Amino acid sequence: MGSLSVIEAGPGISLQDYGRPGYQRYGITEGGVMDRWALAEVNTLLGNAVDTAALEMIAMGGSFKVEGDVLKLATSGAEMDLQVDGAAVPWRSSFTVQPGQIIRCGYAKKSIYSYLQVAAGFDCTQVMGSFSTHSRSGFGGFNGRLVSAGDELPVMSCVASGVVINTQPQRLPIADYLSRETIRVVWGTQANVFSTEVRQALLNSSFSVSAMRDRMGARLSTDAGSLAADTGLSGVSDAVLIGDIQIAGDGVATVLLADRQPTGGYPRIATVITADLDAISQMPTGKAFRFELVTATQAVDALQNRKQALDRLDSNLTSVTRRPEDITDLLSYNLIDGVIAPGANH
Amino acid sequence: MASYDPIFPDIVPAGDSAALVRFSQTLDFNVNAALLEFDNYIASSPINGVTEVSPALVSLLVRFDPLQVSYKEVETQLQQMLQLKDWLLKPVVKDPAHWRIPVYYGGETGTDLNEVSQLLGVSEADAIEQHSQARLRVLTLGFAPGCCYLGMLPEAWNIPRLKVIKPQVPAGSILVAIGQTVMPSAAMPTGWRCIGRTPLNNFNATKLPPVQVKHGDTVQYYPVSAREFKKLQAASDNGLSVIEHV
Numbered sequence: 001m002g003s004l005s006v007i008e009a010g011p012g013i014s015l016q017d018y019g020r021p022g023y024q025r026y027g028i029t030e031g032g033v034m035d036r037w038a039l040a041e042v043n044t045l046l047g048n049a050v051d052t053a054a055l056e057m058i059a060m061g062g063s064f065k066v067e068g069d070v071l072k073l074a075t076s077g078a079e080m081d082l083q084v085d086g087a088a089v090p091w092r093s094s095f096t097v098q099p100g101q102i103i104r105c106g107y108a109k110k111s112i113y114s115y116l117q118v119a120a121g122f123d124c125t126q127v128m129g130s131f132s133t134h135s136r137s138g139f140g141g142f143n144g145r146l147v148s149a150g151d152e153l154p155v156m157s158c159v160a161s162g163v164v165i166n167t168q169p170q171r172l173p174i175a176d177y178l179s180r181e182t183i184r185v186v187w188g189t190q191a192n193v194f195s196t197e198v199r200q201a202l203l204n205s206s207f208s209v210s211a212m213r214d215r216m217g218a219r220l221s222t223d224a225g226s227l228a229a230d231t232g233l234s235g236v237s238d239a240v241l242i243g244d245i246q247i248a249g250d251g252v253a254t255v256l257l258a259d260r261q262p263t264g265g266y267p268r269i270a271t272v273i274t275a276d277l278d279a280i281s282q283m284p285t286g287k288a289f290r291f292e293l294v295t296a297t298q299a300v301d302a303l304q305n306r307k308q309a310l311d312r313l314d315s316n317l318t319s320v321t322r323r324p325e326d327i328t329d330l331l332s333y334n335l336i337d338g339v340i341a342p343g344a345n346h
Numbered sequence: 347m348a349s350y351d352p353i354f355p356d357i358v359p360a361g362d363s364a365a366l367v368r369f370s371q372t373l374d375f376n377v378n379a380a381l382l383e384f385d386n387y388i389a390s391s392p393i394n395g396v397t398e399v400s401p402a403l404v405s406l407l408v409r410f411d412p413l414q415v416s417y418k419e420v421e422t423q424l425q426q427m428l429q430l431k432d433w434l435l436k437p438v439v440k441d442p443a444h445w446r447i448p449v450y451y452g453g454e455t456g457t458d459l460n461e462v463s464q465l466l467g468v469s470e471a472d473a474i475e476q477h478s479q480a481r482l483r484v485l486t487l488g489f490a491p492g493c494c495y496l497g498m499l500p501e502a503w504n505i506p507r508l509k510v511i512k513p514q515v516p517a518g519s520i521l522v523a524i525g526q527t528v529m530p531s532a533a534m535p536t537g538w539r540c541i542g543r544t545p546l547n548n549f550n551a552t553k554l555p556p557v558q559v560k561h562g563d564t565v566q567y568y569p570v571s572a573r574e575f576k577k578l579q580a581a582s583d584n585g586l587s588v589i590e591h592v
Contacts, residue, residue, distance in 0.1 A: 021397060021398050021409070022397070022398050023556065024398060024400035024407070025399070025400040025401060025487065025561065026487050026491060026492060026549075026555060026556055026557045026560070027487040027488050027489060027490055027491045027492055027493045027549075027557075028491045028556065127551050127552070128551060128554075128556060134491075136490075137490065137491050137532060137549075137551075138532075139551035140551075144551075186359070186361065186362060188360075188361075189358050189359075189360050189366050236370075236371065236372060236373050236402075236403050236404055236405075237402060237403060237486075237488060238366065238368075238402040238403070238404075238405040238407070239360075239364075239366070239400055239402050239405070239407035241360055241361045241364060241407075242361075243361060244361070261488075261489055261490070262400070262488055262489070263402055263486070263488030263489060271360070271361040271362075273361070273362050274361070274362055274363055274412075296359060296362055296417060299362035299412075300362055300412045300413070300416075303362065303412060303413060304413060307413060
């Protein structure tokens with residue numbers, strides 16, 4: 001039985017899948033992966049079902065030792081320096097590792113959320129239909145908490161899961177959602193409590209995600225000034241949506257994300273469309289972007305396009321080919337059984 | 347019957363994948379009951395493509411997959427349901443459970459009991475009596491898993507929230523403000539005053555449903571001593587039920 005033992009872990013590593021919709025009525029937020037596209041990518045690289053739970057790393061990776069079995073891994077989301085036993089491996093690709101080898105993921109460059117996955121997925125218990133970790137409430141994932149040094153993360157058996165390990169490493173091109181400069185929105189259910197000036201300011205100003213960001217939400221900086229609502233904050237709490245742009249009493253906007261609270265009383269001026277949730281979640285800290293107002297029809301068309309692109313993700317896979325001159329230690333690899341050890345650097 | 351704003355209930359889009367059914371813009375005990383009855387009705391006649399329905403205090407979020415069903419179609423079907431009858435007229439919450447829930451009032455756990463009794467202009471003992479004599483309804487669950495919002499307390503309990511948020515109150519805290527009681531199942535920050543603590547943990551991730559006390563249920567609290575509380579808390583920590591189903 002293979003596993004990854006955690007030697008070092010960044011402060012925000014957790015197991016995540018598409019979350020647990022259906023429990024909001026019990027006060028349980030859907031949660032799940034911050035970048036749904038990247039989860040589909042990392043699983044496509046390995047031939048897993050697109051929603052198989054993967055390790056999400058926030059801004060900082062960690063080191064993992066391969067135990068017990070040959071494993072095939074892949075990465076996606078925010079690019080990190082990735083090394084296996086000190087040799088660089090390209091990001092957004094699959095690679096095979098031997099027992100005893102050490103995988104090291106560095107700091108995220110530009111974007112925030114990175115993903116590490118194994119063929120067949122990690123072995124743990126589903127809670128309310130999902131493997132997602134809800135660390136604030138202490139359930140899901142590995143023992144309901146973030147992954148830390150000393151943990152041993154068991155991997156599902158590929159044989160038992162019917163996953164065929166294709167040892168040929170594959171890669172995906174970087175998707176354009178990681179470099180977006182506009183985020184599309186529709187007006188929120190309480191947009192009418194904001195003045196026309198404030199609503200115009202939302203659409204005409206430059207925004208950036210501040211350092212105050214986490215899985216619950218991202219507080220924005222802007223040159224727009226206060227976006228405070230006309231009326232007070234007497235609104236009765238109602239359901240909060242992922243992507244809601246909430247304006248607190250201080251006039252500052254926060255985009256509510258995967259681990260948002262299920263209900264809230266602050267007015268929400270607009271909502272990021274579903275197709276752009278990955279882009280806003282991954283928006284680099286400090287990078288300028290604008291909000292673009294779209295119609296509901298445009299929002300659904302964008303979602304349809306996204307789904308079509310996602311459905312043909314595997315057609316973007318290309319083989320990772322290695323130039324022989326890059327392979328300094330060619331003779332040390334066992335090429336006979338087709339297991340290609342990592343080290344490709346191109 | 348109270349007169350309600352004629353524009354309600356209404357249905358508005360929420361993001362690109364949900365419809366929000368609003369019964370009112372202010373909290374009202376009767377409107378909340380109407381909403382819960384409507385929630386029950388939707389559960390009995392599901393709409394194609396709808397993925398989740400979640401009731402808040404006076405509004406109901408209906409999430410759908412826009413690649414399966416259009417907002418227009420969901421809105422039309424919800425509108426038909428709303429027109430079946432006057433939901434605000436004598437609403438009936440279906441099969442509510444009634445619970446008696448122990449609370450250790452005051453002491454080291456209910457640090458704001460004294461302040462609350464002063465705001466009410468009564469003694470601490472009278473404040474405890476008023477709170478524990480009220481028959482409350484679970485108006486909604488929200489904020490965190492299993493966290494109940496109950497109402498309505500007597501008129502005098504319409505006390506404001508704190509100006510400064512407390513960074514953390516423990517699980518089981520009995521919090522009061524604006525005519526309601528909040529009963530969280532985990533430690534959380536709050537702007538409400540804490541008058542006591544219950545050993546009940548209303549959230550269990552391994553059970554379906556994951557909560558014991560749910561929407562529409564009625565609740566009456568009863569005071570227990572510090573000693574009794576400790577005993578019940580130990581039982582609760584061992585997974586035993588500490589509330590009485592009446």
